[in-house]
Amino acid sequence: PGGGDFTLSARADRIEIAPDKSFVIIDYKTGRVPGINEARIGFSPQLTLEAAMVKRGAFANIEATRPTALIYVKLMERDGGFERDISQGQRAVDPDSLSDEHFEHFIDLIDAHWNRSLPFYSRPAVRFLKDAKPFDHLARVREWTIIADAETGGDDQ
Numbered sequence: 001p002g003g004g005d006f007t008l009s010a011r012a013d014r015i016e017i018a019p020d021k022s023f024v025i026i027d028y029k030t031g032r033v034p035g036i037n038e039a040r041i042g043f044s045p046q047l048t049l050e051a052a053m054v055k056r057g058a059f060a061n062i063e064a065t066r067p068t069a070l071i072y073v074k075l076m077e078r079d080g081g082f083e084r085d086i087s088q089g090q091r092a093v094d095p096d097s098l099s100d101e102h103f104e105h106f107i108d109l110i111d112a113h114w115n116r117s118l119p120f121y122s123r124p125a126v127r128f129l130k131d132a133k134p135f136d137h138l139a140r141v142r143e144w145t146i147i148a149d150a151e152t153g154g155d156d157q
Contacts, residue, residue, distance in 0.1 A: 023054060027047055034072065051067040
């Protein structure tokens with residue numbers, strides 16, 4: 001919105017297109033699968049952003065109109081694995097609306113970072129993170145975590 005170019009790219013594991021041009025995005029996971037709420041609120045927006053990209057013609061030779069499901073497939077579990085459709089569950093949501101919402105939030109976030117000087121935080125929602133992230137060493141996370149623990153007496157504040 002504030003000007004400039006930004007390219008969002010993705011490599012989808014699987015896109016299934018129905019005769020009515022609706023589609024399903026499937027992502028195969030051998031590691032951790034995001035929870036439904038984690039994906040819905042945008043902490044893991046991979047499937048929703050891929051769906052937004054499909055709707056906007058970002059994948060060559062794919063013409064599709066709206067997502068009907070956004071599914072993680074967990075592979076290599078003891079029991080064989082499982083599927084998690086982030087639009088289903090106790091409170092089903094429309095995957096089409098969710099993908100649009102996440103895409104708009106993505107555009108707003110990029111605009112805020114690039115055009116309104118919002119800093120790029122390595123851990124923007126640190127309260128909800130439980131494990132190490134790939135770029136923690138660059139942000140010196142271990143160092144400032146130790147300092148914060150020392151200043152607060154080890155309390156989790």
